[in-house]
Amino acid sequence: MYTAPFTYHRAQSLSEALQMLQQNPEAKLLAGGHSLIPAMKLRLATPPALIDISRVPELRGIRREGNTLVIGAATTYYEIESSELVRQSIPALPEAIEQIGDPMVRNKGTIGGSLAHADPAADLPAVVLVLDAKLKIQGPGGARLVDVDSFFQGMFTTAVGPGEILTEVHVPLPQGVARMAYEKFPHPASRYAVVGVAVAIGPNGVRAALTGAGDHAVRLSKLEQALSGQPLNAQSIEAACQNLVDAGELMGDHNFSAEYRAHLVDVLAKRALLRLV
Amino acid sequence: MADVTKMVGKAIKRREDPKLIQGRGTFIDDIKLPGMLHAAVVRSPYAHAKIKRIDVSRAxxxxGVVAVFTGEDMMDINPMPAAWQAGGVKSNAVTPRALAVGKVTHVGDGVALVVAEDRYTARDAVELVEVEYEPLPAVVDARKATEPGAPLIHEAAPNNICMEWECGSKEKADAAIASAEVVVKEEIINQRLIPTPMETRGCVARYDAATGEFTLWMTSQAPHVHRLLLTAFVFGIPETKLRCIAPNVGGGFGQKIFCYADYAFTMWAARRLGRPVKYVEERSENYKASTHGRDHVTEVEIAGTRDGKVTGLRVKTWANLGGYFSTIAGGIPTTLYGRIITGVYKIPAAHVKVWGVYTNTAMVDAYRGAGRPEASYLIERMMDRFAAEIGMDPAEVRRRNFIQPQDFPYDNGLGMLPYDSGNYEPALNKALQMVGYENFRKEQAEARKQGRYLGLGISSYVEICGVAPSAWIGAVGQGWGAGLFESANVRVHLTGKVVVTTGSLPHGQGVETTFAQIVADELGVPYEDVTIEWGDTLAAPFGYGTYGSRSLAVGGTAVHKSVQKIKEKAKIIAAHMLEAAPEDMVFENGKAYVKGSPDKAKTLAEIALQASLAYSLPPGVEPFLDETTYYDPPNCTFPFGTHIAIVEVDAETGKVELRRYVAVDDVGNIINPLIVEGQLHGGIAQGVAQALYEHGYYDEDGELRSSNLLEYAVPTAAMLPRYELDHTVTPSPVNPMGVKGAGEAGTIASAQAVMNAVIDALSPFGIKHLQMPATPERVWRAIQNSRQMRQAAD
Amino acid sequence: MAEKVRISVTVNGVQHTSEVEPRQLLVHYLRETLGLTGTHIGCDTSQCGACVVHVDGQAVKSCTVFAVQVDGSSLTTIEGLAKDGHYHPVQEGFWEKHGLQCGFCTPGMIMAAVDLLKKNPNPSEGEIRHALEGNLCRCTGYQNIVLAIQYAAAKLRGEPVTGAVADD
Structure with a gap:
């Protein structure tokens, strides 16, 4: 309940935030704090300094740039969930976000915070993987746009390097409405994903991703390949959603074994895909 | 004279609520005293270990740290007491000390106490206390703990057996089973639960060196009992040197009945340091170090005839007590379990054998229902197993074995007091009707054809409420070592306002409201003129507190009786005022008058004024209207009813959806239906939670894996159904109001309704039993196993 | 100990300026520094919702926010919800429908419900239950909480409401 002591720095701009990070290399960034603060309260995280980026204007807001939806990293789940622009362009995104945590978590938690934290049981990593997003990362030497497929690198590990800040999430918008579905099996206590499967139909066919079961979110390439060139119908889906992952690659605990989670991946993938048919 | 509006029986909203909905209640952590220090505890990360060395110097x-203490510092106070020992039953009870000395017996066992100027500093310093442990092998399963070669936890308890207990007739049960047409055997596990009142436990201790008096604010369901135990047994000081105060208590469910180490170490530290000390558990500490509930391993056999008569029941239960013996731990898996094991059925031969066993886990004691949910789950699960075995409808099997209305008072032959009153079949029939039983069976058959798995589960229950009669519960052999009467003082002040002090300790039950309803009606005074006070040993007469659904049946009756005494005295004084004979007086609707002359009446306020001014009282009559009752009922009360759950199992994921929940309860006469319904709702929720979600899970090394609310699944609103309630009313003959009690009935009835439904849903797979909780993976695995076995058979 | 930071907040309409340790949780700031003990602590893992308050009109778990983060913000706690001696309709609903027993979860539950009704004035029962996923109650089994929120929703929409009646 009581965190270890730390020093607090509030950034007013992105450049100030980067500067603070330069001066406090051990510091953690604080946006919504809903991944970080719970870990600090259990003293699983004891950063000596926090840099509060929640008020940095460059990190806030949702806008459309051509065929791309740009979401500032410090935009809260609630802001995304209630955004008319998002509801019109990717209606399945608010639906997925509504499954995260609870309303208070969504009022404070931010998209960038979730993605940069890369909790293996978080929902959004699977969603951005199937949306084929790009992540804008700003460092002292400038900005780079990272493909989502190379963003999640391990448990709590991403492409964001020391001294860098995830600033924006870029989601390509197809013609019309993006078709995506997210199926989640929530942990009954924590409400994190025991298994979450996201699927989307893109210009290059089906994209599918898995969160919750492994040490980080991954594409379900086996499923994507099985459906490649196939018409999407109940039969093809049923046939494709078999033994998608090997239980040996998954995490397990006393409530949800790896074997059971592997089975859930098949079931949830099927159910998500059926929603798109 | 027209009747004034009666309050009893009306669904009036609670008088407790205005301050609580405005955030103006006073809970334990809201108490702040000048100079107050904050305590934090260094807790064992090991389930079983010797303490080799404790270095407090860095801390x-x-x-900001004021002091750090270890168990060795506190050897001048005694270990916690155990009621069971006082009961004269043979046991090997080992109770916890204020802090562990020499060894720890469960994860979370307190090892050192840090006292600091603020709570953050105290917590920081906990990290600085260095403790060297020598880990020992651990055991967490009660049955395994009794097996040869299991690690020994206490020298005083060979094979980790703290106590052995039995009831019923072994000879008769053995004979019934040996000669039966049908015998069904099962192993039933009633898993460990963590009570989880939303407010954790805590206390604030103050010591006045000038008078040698302590004041202890505490999260208590029974402050008088805590005062007695802490002074007479732990500190060895006169009882009068401690004042216990329970402010608003944020839920208890049994967990706040017991005498815990933290009450003792906080008092001890306050005396040593000369400053008030506060200790409030964090939730993870509450999970690791406060009591848990249930945790039985049971081998059971039920015997009967092919035409549905149950003829015998034989039960062997290993009850997990945890790493030490908690205050009334002995009484739960024995008196409140074994003696009601045959439930609502006439079973001619039954025998229950119980071993109370130490393991390397948190202590186990009463949790909502306390023994009765375990008993009810066992018999109701076995009635379904028996029904399935002989191919009979489970409702019909129940009907054929019910105790009949003419059998009351009913002696079940297990050493229980006679069941007071009951009529079980109407409750079952009403529940079946509400749920549309015949239609459901058709729907179920249709659904199965489409590969959907619906199930219906019946639970007909009886339970023990108003646990009290001291001559029974306190007798040698029952093991409680205490009476369980309740007290009430009623005073009518000279302004006519009525003040009631009760030994009950409400913490959500709405006792202030119901007691005021009773008093208003009985005295004929406005409800608003009645005040109910409780919670302070300085103000309230000695009472045993609130648990065992006893507030109304025992505490409420004490109030009722005090009111009758007030009325009698009022009549005597009014007779004097009216120059009449007391025996000619009538007291009605707040007025006393001579029979036949209601127009010349004296109001209670007038009489109270006369009694208080006292210049003209009849000879020998004391001033003031002030009456106290210590009510010790002749019997317990036995609420009953039938609950029915309907579930759908998702065979692909194993997830159980609770689609409907119907409950028909008979809690005797009802004082406030709104409150009774609230009690039933909450009770049902906790039983449903046991069936589907909750498990206080220790791994084999004794690590509590469900150590906080991230892991332990207390259900949210979305995980629970809408409850459909109805009642039958069979008044209790035990008390003048005919009430029984409603606090635990919902919990006692519900887990098996849900589990019977789950297993009914899974019957096409040949599944006969599943252990709780019916988690998705457990259900899925059962289906997988069944499919594999059938494939192998083909 | 890290250096203290000066913050300025408006709580229930009253402005406060305080020096806080950066690690002080908002819930401790409210309870211990300002003495507003209606906001409760029921867990240590951000699950139970007993600590919900409003920060700039949004419901947040005050156990998962540092006091320094709300510098310059306007807060409402349970103590500030009633206006001019009148209960907020959600408070009224909880009283009328027996939506509380021990009352410990109640302040957070009420604050979460107020946030819900601001965003969704006419929620279905399912939406109410979903919106309460961050608030645990151990006493009521939630049914009367749902009824309380439905009562408040109707009242806020200007529809007639009925008070305390048992449900059968």
Whole structure:
């Protein structure tokens, strides 16, 4: 309940935030704090300094740039969930976000915070993987746009390097409405994903991703390949959603074994895909 | 004279609520005293270990830390007491000390106490206390703990057996089973639960060196009992040197009945340091170090005839007590379990054998229902197993074995007091009707054809409420070592306002409201003129507190009786005022008058004024209207009813959806239906939670894996159904109001309704039993196993 | 100990300026520094919702926010919800429908419900239950909480409401 002591720095701009990070290399960034603060309260995280980026204007807001939806990293789940622009362009995104945590978590938690934290049981990593997003990362030497497929690198590990800040999430918008579905099996206590499967139909066919079961979110390439060139119908889906992952690659605990989670991946993938048919 | 509006029986909203909905209640952590220090505890990360060395020097040097103590420092006070020992039953009870000395017996066992100027500093310094442990092998399963070669936890308890207990007739049960047409055997596990009142436990201790008196604010369901135990047994000081105060208590469910180490170490530290000390558990500490509930391993056999008569029941239960013996731990898996094991059925031969066993886990004691949910789950699960075995409808099997209305008072032959009153079949029939039983069976058959798995589960229950009669519960052999009467004082002040002090300790039950309803009606005074006070040993007469659904049946009756005494005295004084004979007086609707002359009446306020001014009272009559009752009922009360759950199992994921929940309860006469329904709702929720979600899970090394609310699944609103309630009313003959009690009935009835439904849903797979909780993976695995076995058979 | 930071907040319409340790949780700031003990602590893992308050009109778990983060913000706690001696309709609903027993979860539950009704004035029962996923109650089994929120929703929409009646 009581965190270890730390020093607090509030950034007013992105450049100030980067500067603070330069001066406090051990510091953690604080946006919504809903991944970080719970870990600090259990003293699983004891950063000596926090840099509060929640008020940095460059990190806030949702806008459309051509065929791309740009979401500032410090935009809260609630802001995304209630955004008319998002509801019109990717209606399945608010639906997925509504499954995260609870309303208070969504009022404070931010998209960038979730993605940069890369909790293996978080929902959004699977969603951005199937949306084929790009992540804008700003460092002292400038900005780079990272493909989502190379963003999640391990448990709590991403492409964001020391001294860098995830600033924006870029989601390509197809013609019309993006078709995506997210199926989640929530942990009954924590409400994190025991298994979450996201699927989307893109210009290059089906994209599918898995969160919750492994040490980080991954594409379900086996499923994507099985459906490649196939018409999407109940039969093809049923046939494709078999033994998608090997239980040996998954995490397990006393409530949800790896074997059971592997089975859930098949079931949830099927159910998500059926929603798109 | 027209009747004034009666309050009893009306669904009036609670008088407790205005301050609580405005955030103006006073809970334990809201108490702040000048100069108050904050305590934090260094807790064992090991389930079983010797303490080799404790170095407090770094913690002591930390700025803001006032003191650090270990168990060795507190050897001048005794270990916690155990009621069971006082009961004269043979046991090997080992109770916890204020802090562990020499060894720890469960994860979370307290090892050192840090006292600091603020709570953050105290917590920081906990990290600085260095403890060297020598880990020992651990055991967490009660049955395994009794097996040869299991690690020994206490020298005093060979094979980790703290106590052995039995009831019923072994010879008769053995004979019934040996000669039966049908015998069904099962192993039933009633898993460990963590009570989880939303407010954790805590206390604030103050010591006045000038008078040698302590004041202890505490999260208590029974402050008088806590005062007695802490003074007479732990500190060895006169009882009068401690004042216990329970402010608003944020839920208890049994967990706040017991005498815990933290009450003792906080008092001890306050005396040593000369400053008030506060200790409030964090939730993870509450999970690791406060009591848990249930945790039985049971081998059971039920015997009967092919035409549905149950003829015998034989039960062997290993009850997990945890790493030490908690205050009334002995009484739960024995008196409140074994003696009601045959439930609502006439079973001619039954025998229950219980071993109370130490393991390397948190202590186990009463949790909502306390023994009765375990008993009810066992018999109701076995009635379904028996029904399935002989191919009979489970409702019909129940009907054929019910105790009949003419059998009351009913002696079940297990050493229980006679069941007071009951009529079980109407409750079952009403529940079946509400749920549309015949239609459901058709729907179920249709659904199965489409590969959907619906199930219906019946639970007909009886339970023990108003646990009290001291001559029974306190007798040698029952093991409680205490009476369980309840007290009430009623005073009518000279302004006519009525003040009631009760030994009950409401913490959500709405006792202030119901007691005021009773008093208003009985005295004929406005409800608003009645005040109910409780919670302070300085103000209230000695009472045993609130648990065992006893507030109304025992505490409420004490109030009722005091009111009758007030009325009698009022009549005597009014007779004097009216120059009449007391025996000619009538007291009705707040007025006393001579029979036949209601127009010349004296109001209670007038009489109270006369009694208080006292210049003209009849000879020998004391001033003031002030009456106290210590009510010790002749019997317990036995609420009953039938609950029915309907579930759908998702065979692909194993997830159980609770689609409907119907409950028909008979809690005797009802004082406030709104409150009774609230009690039933909450009770049902906790039983449903046991069936589907909750498990206080220790791994084999004794690590509590469900150590906080991230892991332990207390259900949210979305995980629970809408409850459909109805009642039958069979008044209790035990008390003048005919009430029984409603606090635990919902919990006692519900887990098996849900589990019977789950297993009914899974019957096409040949599944006969599943252990709780019916988690998705457990259900899925059962289906997988069944499919594999069938494939192998083909 | 890390250096203290000066913050300025408006709580229930009253402005406060305080020096706080950066690690002080908002819930401790409210309870211990300002003495507003209606906001409760029921867990240590951000699950139970007993600590919900409003920060700039949004419901947040005050156990998962540092006091320094709300510098310059306007807060409402349970103590500030009633206006001019009148209960907020959600408070009224909880009283009328027996939506509380021990009352410990109640302040957070009420604050979460107020946030819900601001965003969704006419929620279905399912939406109410979903919106309460961050608030645990151990006493009521939630049914009367749902009824309380439905009562408040109707009242806020200007529809007639009925008070305390048992449900059968």
């Amino acid at each position: 002591l040097a930390h700025p």
